[in-house]
Amino acid sequence: MKLPRLRGxxxxxxxxxxxxxxxxxxxAAPLIAHTDPVLDANLMNAEIPPGFDFWFGTDAxxxxxxxxxxxxxxxxLTVGVVSQVLNSLIGVTLGLSAGYWxxxxxxxxxxxxxxxxxxxxxxxxxxxxxxxGPGLSSLVVALGLTAWSYSCRVARAxxxxxxxxxxxxxxxxxxxxxxxxxxxxxLPNILGPLIVIATLGMGGAILSEAALSFLGLxxxxxxxxxxxxxxxxxxxxxxxxxxxxxxxxxxxxTVLGLNLLGDGLRDILDPQxxxxxx
Amino acid sequence: xxxxxxxxxxxxxxxRVGSALAGGVKTLKAVDGVTLDVQPGECLGLVGESxxxxxxxxxxxxxxxxxxxxQLALEGHDIKTIDRMATAxxxxxxxxxxxxxxxxxxxxxxxxxxxxxxxxxxxKAEVEARVADMMAKVGLRPEQADRYPHEFSGGQRQRIGIAxxxxxxxxxxxxxxxxxxxxxxxxxxxINLLLDLKDEMGLSYIMISHDLGVVEHVSDRVAVMYLGRIxxxxxxQEIFEDPRHPYTRALIAAxxxxxxxxxxxxxxxxxxxxxxxxxxxxxxxxxPRCPMKADRCVTEVPVLGAVSPGHLAxxxxxxxxxxxxxxxxx
Amino acid sequence: MTQPLLKVPLLQVDDLHIALKGESATYNAVEKVSxxxGRGEAFGLVGESxxxxxxxxxxxMGLLKRPLSLGGGRIVLDGEEIQDASAxxxxxxxxxxxxxxxxxxxxxxNPLSPVGRQIAEMFVLHEGCGWNEAMDRAEDALRQxxxxxxxxxxxxxxxxxxxxxxxRVMIAIALACGPELLIADEPTTAxxxxxxxxxxxxMAELCAAKGTAILMISHDLGLVANMCKRVAVMYAGRIxxxxxxDAIFATPRHPYTQGLINSLPRLGERSRRGRQxxxxxxxxxPSIASYPAGCRFNPRCAAMxxxxxxxxxxxxxxxxxxxVRCHHHG
Numbered sequence: 001m002k003l004p005r006l007r008g009x010x011x012x013x014x015x016x017x018x019x020x021x022x023x024x025x026x027x028a029a030p031l032i033a034h035t036d037p038v039l040d041a042n043l044m045n046a047e048i049p050p051g052f053d054f055w056f057g058t059d060a061x062x063x064x065x066x067x068x069x070x071x072x073x074x075x076x077l078t079v080g081v082v083s084q085v086l087n088s089l090i091g092v093t094l095g096l097s098a099g100y101w102x103x104x105x106x107x108x109x110x111x112x113x114x115x116x117x118x119x120x121x122x123x124x125x126x127x128x129x130x131x132x133g134p135g136l137s138s139l140v141v142a143l144g145l146t147a148w149s150y151s152c153r154v155a156r157a158x159x160x161x162x163x164x165x166x167x168x169x170x171x172x173x174x175x176x177x178x179x180x181x182x183x184x185x186x187l188p189n190i191l192g193p194l195i196v197i198a199t200l201g202m203g204g205a206i207l208s209e210a211a212l213s214f215l216g217l218x219x220x221x222x223x224x225x226x227x228x229x230x231x232x233x234x235x236x237x238x239x240x241x242x243x244x245x246x247x248x249x250x251x252x253x254t255v256l257g258l259n260l261l262g263d264g265l266r267d268i269l270d271p272q273x274x275x276x277x278x
Numbered sequence: 279x280x281x282x283x284x285x286x287x288x289x290x291x292x293x294r295v296g297s298a299l300a301g302g303v304k305t306l307k308a309v310d311g312v313t314l315d316v317q318p319g320e321c322l323g324l325v326g327e328s329x330x331x332x333x334x335x336x337x338x339x340x341x342x343x344x345x346x347x348x349q350l351a352l353e354g355h356d357i358k359t360i361d362r363m364a365t366a367x368x369x370x371x372x373x374x375x376x377x378x379x380x381x382x383x384x385x386x387x388x389x390x391x392x393x394x395x396x397x398x399x400x401x402k403a404e405v406e407a408r409v410a411d412m413m414a415k416v417g418l419r420p421e422q423a424d425r426y427p428h429e430f431s432g433g434q435r436q437r438i439g440i441a442x443x444x445x446x447x448x449x450x451x452x453x454x455x456x457x458x459x460x461x462x463x464x465x466x467x468x469i470n471l472l473l474d475l476k477d478e479m480g481l482s483y484i485m486i487s488h489d490l491g492v493v494e495h496v497s498d499r500v501a502v503m504y505l506g507r508i509x510x511x512x513x514x515q516e517i518f519e520d521p522r523h524p525y526t527r528a529l530i531a532a533x534x535x536x537x538x539x540x541x542x543x544x545x546x547x548x549x550x551x552x553x554x555x556x557x558x559x560x561x562x563x564x565x566p567r568c569p570m571k572a573d574r575c576v577t578e579v580p581v582l583g584a585v586s587p588g589h590l591a592x593x594x595x596x597x598x599x600x601x602x603x604x605x606x607x608x
Numbered sequence: 609m610t611q612p613l614l615k616v617p618l619l620q621v622d623d624l625h626i627a628l629k630g631e632s633a634t635y636n637a638v639e640k641v642s643x644x645x646g647r648g649e650a651f652g653l654v655g656e657s658x659x660x661x662x663x664x665x666x667x668x669m670g671l672l673k674r675p676l677s678l679g680g681g682r683i684v685l686d687g688e689e690i691q692d693a694s695a696x697x698x699x700x701x702x703x704x705x706x707x708x709x710x711x712x713x714x715x716x717x718n719p720l721s722p723v724g725r726q727i728a729e730m731f732v733l734h735e736g737c738g739w740n741e742a743m744d745r746a747e748d749a750l751r752q753x754x755x756x757x758x759x760x761x762x763x764x765x766x767x768x769x770x771x772x773x774x775x776r777v778m779i780a781i782a783l784a785c786g787p788e789l790l791i792a793d794e795p796t797t798a799x800x801x802x803x804x805x806x807x808x809x810x811m812a813e814l815c816a817a818k819g820t821a822i823l824m825i826s827h828d829l830g831l832v833a834n835m836c837k838r839v840a841v842m843y844a845g846r847i848x849x850x851x852x853x854d855a856i857f858a859t860p861r862h863p864y865t866q867g868l869i870n871s872l873p874r875l876g877e878r879s880r881r882g883r884q885x886x887x888x889x890x891x892x893x894p895s896i897a898s899y900p901a902g903c904r905f906n907p908r909c910a911a912m913x914x915x916x917x918x919x920x921x922x923x924x925x926x927x928x929x930x931x932v933r934c935h936h937h938g
Binding site: 327328431432433434461462463464465466467469470473488490491492494495496514515518519528529530531532533534547548549550551552567 | 656657770771772773800801802803804805806808809827828829830831833834835864867868871872873874875876877878879883885886887888889890892893908
C-alpha cells in the first residue's frame with residue numbers, strides 16, 4: 001500500500017492550515033462573531049469565565065472575548081500582510097538594483113542595510129510611532145519601514161549568483177533593457193526565497209504589533225487587536241486569566257503557522273531541491 | 279571583394295585588476311592587438327585554451343565590453359557609433375551550457391517572442407508565425423512552445439538556444455563551444471543543424487571551440503589564439519595540413535586519435551601550462567612551452583607575418599619546416 | 609590461450625547491479641555489468657553522462673551513497689570478494705590498494721591544507737610513517753609527477769596551483785602507497801587539451817613503471833582507446849560492447865559504438881574525404897526512469913527490428929576476442 005506523499009512535508013500543511021484558518025476567521029468575522037466587539041458592552045456580563053454562553057469568557061466591560069479575538073484577527077493579519085508587502089517592495093527594489101548595477105549604488109545600499117540591521121528594529125519602529133502617533137496606519141508604516149534589510153540582503157545575494165548565468169547575458173545581447181532584465185529575467189528566479197522571508201517576517205510583524213500595542217503605542221482601545229487585548233488584560237492576569245490566555249494563544253498559533261508555512265515553502269521553493277533532468 | 283561583415287583592427291581589451299591597497303593594480307591584457315575579419319557567409323574557427331581571451335573577444339564583438347584600443351567595425355560601421363539594438367540585430371550568440379543559458383521560468387514561446395517585441399514586431403500574428411517558423415527550423419515542434427526548459431533534454435535545449443540567437447535574423451552568430459556540454463551522441467545533430475542553418479539563412483559564424491575536430495569540420499578559416507594574441511590564422515587546410523606555429527602543432531598533437539598513434543606526434547607536444555595573462559612571458563608568449571625555443575624567442579616578439587597570402591603565423595621560424603627547426607635548435 | 613585462464617585477474621566485477629532508490633520506485637542504475645582487469649592493465653569504460661560508468665567506479669571503491677546501493681553481483685579484488693566489506697575494511701583498501709582520481713581536483717583536495725601535507729598523510733595513514741619522513745617522501749612523490757621545484761610547491765595550498773598542477777598532486781596522492789588499481793574518473797575533462805595530453809602521458813607512464821592497473825572512465829572514446837588496452841562501452845546502465853582498443857575503432861560491432869565513432873568529426877577527415885555530413889544518432893539519451901524495454905538503444909537504432917523492442921539482448925562473445933550485447937551484431 002502506498003500513501004500519497006505530501007509535497008513540502010507536514011510543516012507546510014500544518015502551517016498552511018493554521019494560516020488559512022486565521023484568514024478565514026478574519027474574512028468571515030461578521031458571520032462568526034457572536035456580538036459586536038466594541039459596542040456590545042454589558043456590565044451585567046462583566047468578567048464571566050469561559051463557558052457555554054461566552055466561549056472564551058468576557059472582559060471587565062462585559063464584552064465577548066471570542067468576538068473580540070475574531071475581529072482582532074483582521075487587525076493582526078492586516079498589519080502582518082501590509083507591513084511585509086511594504087518591506088518586500090523596499091528590500092527587493094534596493095537589493096535587486098544594488099546586485100545588478102553594483103558600483104557606488106551597491107556600496108550605498110549595503111551600508112544602509114548594515115545600518116538597519118545594527119539598530120534594533122522595534123526601537124526604530126517605536127521612534128516612528130512616536131512621530132506619527134498611535135493608530136493602525138502608522139503602525140503598518142512603522143513596521144513596514146524597519147524590517148526590509150533581510151529581503152534586501154537575500155535579493156542582492158541571489159542576484160549576484162544569477163548575474164553570470166547565460167540567460168542573463170543572452171538577454172543583454174538581445175537588447176533587453178536593464179529594468180526588463182531585472183523584472184523578467186532575474187526577479188522570477190529569486191522569488192522563492194523572498195516569499196519565504198516575507199512569510200517569516202509576517203509572524204515577526206504580528207508579534208511586533210502585539211508588543212507595540214502592549215506598550216500602548218499600537219491600536220487604541222476600544223478597537224480590538226490581540227496585542228491591545230493582552231495589554232488590557234495585564235492587571236487581571238491572576239483574577240481573570242482567560243483575558244490573556246486566549247489572545248496569547250491566537251498570536252502563538254498564527255505566528256507558529258506562519259513560521260511552519262515559511263519553512264515548508266523554503267523546502268519546495270529552494271532551487272537546490274528541484275532536480276535537473278538529465 | 280565585398281565589405282567584411284566584421285573587421286577587427288588591432289583590437290585590445292585590457293582590464294585593471296587588484297587594488298592600489300592590496301598588492302597594487304595590474305593590467306590584464308585579455309585581448310592584446312587582434313586583427314581579424316569575417317566575410318559574409320563565412321565560418322571562422324577560433325581556437326584556443328582557457329584564458330586565451332576568446333570569450334572576452336566575443337563579448338567585445340557584441341558590444342558588451344568596450345575595447346581599450348583599436349577598431350571594431352560591423353558592416354563597415356564603427357561599433358561605437360551603432361546603437362545597442364542595431365548591434366543585437368546583427369550579432370548574436372549561442373552559449374556553451376544549455377542548462378544555464380535558458381531562463382528556467384520562461385516558456386520557449388516567451389523566450390523567442392520577447393526579443394521580437396522588443397525589436398518592434400508588434401503584430402501578434404507575425405510574432406506567432408516567426409516563433410513557429412523558427413522552432414521548426416531548429417527541429418522543435420511548434421506545439422512544444424508552451425513548455426519550460428526543464429521539460430527538454432540537453433540537445434533540445436541547445437536547439438532552443440540556437441532559435442533564440444537566430445530569431446532576430448542576425449548576420450553573424452558567435453557560437454561559444456556549442457556542443458562541448460552536450461552528450462557525445464547528440465553533438466552531431468547540433469553540428470549538422472548549425473551548418474544547415476548557415477546555408478539556409480546565409481549566416482556567418484565565429485566558432486569558438488577547443489575541439490579541433492569540430493573546428494576543422496565546420497570552418498572556412500581558422501584563427502589560433504594564445505594569451506590574448508592571434509598566433510596563426512589561415513584557411514582550414516593551411517592550419518590543419520600545414521600548421522606553422524608550434525602552438526598550433528601542439529594543439530593538433532594533443533588530440534587523441536587512435537589512428538595516429540602517439541609516437542608520430544610526440545615531438546610536437548607542448549610542455550607545461552598556459553601562463554597567466556596577468557604576467558605573460560617575455561618575447562613570444564609561447565616560448566616557455568615551445569619544443570623549438572631559440573634565444574631570440576625570449577627577447578623578441580614575433581610579428582604575425584605571411585607564410586603565403588592569407589596564411590599568417592607569429593613565429594620566428596614560420597618559414598622553416600618543423601624537422602629542420604627541431605634539428606637547428608638541438 | 610591456456611595461460612591467461614589460470615591467472616587470477618586483479619579486479620573482477622561480476623554481474624554488478626546498482627540500485628537507485630527514487631521517490632516512488634527503485635531503478636537499476638547499473639545492470640549486469642561484468643568485466644575484468646589484469647595486473648598492470650589499463651582498462652577503459654566509456655559512456656555518456658548518466659550511463660552508469662561513474663557509479664560503477666564508485667562501487668569498486670565502496671563509495672556508493674544513498675540513494676544508490678549495491679543491488680547484487682560480486683566485486684573481486686585479487687581473488688577476494690570485497691563487495692560486502694565493512695567500513696573499516698574499505699578504509700584499509702582505499703588509498704592503499706585502490707586509489708581514485710576525480711574530474712575536478714579542486715573539490716577533491718582539502719583547500720585548507722598544504723598539498724605536501726595531503727600527500728604525506730597517505731604515508732602516515734597507510735604505512736605508519738613519522739611526519740618528517742612522510743614529508744620527505746611527499747617531496748619525492750611531487751618530483752615523480754614532474755611538478756617543478758617540489759621543495760617549494762610542497763608548502764603551497766591547492767588554490768595556488770593551476771588545474772594541471774592540482775591534477776598532478778591528485779595523481780601523487782593516489783599513487784603514494786603504490787596501489788594495485790588506479791581508478792581515473794574523467795581525469796582530464798576539466799583541463800585544457802594540451803595539458804590533458806601531458807597528464808594522460810604522465811599517468812600512463814607512472815602506472816606502467818609501477819605496475820599499477822588503471823580503470824579509466826571517460827566520455828571520450830578516442831582518449832580512452834589511446835591509453836587503454838581494452839575498452840568497454842556503456843549505454844543506459846549496461847555494457848553494450850567490449851573489445852580491444854584497436855578493434856573497437858576498426859570494427860565496432862554495436863550500433864551505438866558505430867554511431868559514436870561515425871558521428872564525431874575526426875581530425876584530418878575533411879582533408880582526406882572532403883566535408884561529409886556527420887552521421888547523427890537520432891533521438892535523445894533516455895533517463896533512468898524511462899529506459900525502454902528490450903534493448904535500451906532500440907528507439908535510436910537504425911537496425912532495430914521487432915525482437916529489439918521485446919527481448920533484452922544477452923552479452924555474446926565475438927569471434928575476435930570481444931563481447932557485444934546486440935541481437936544483430938552479425
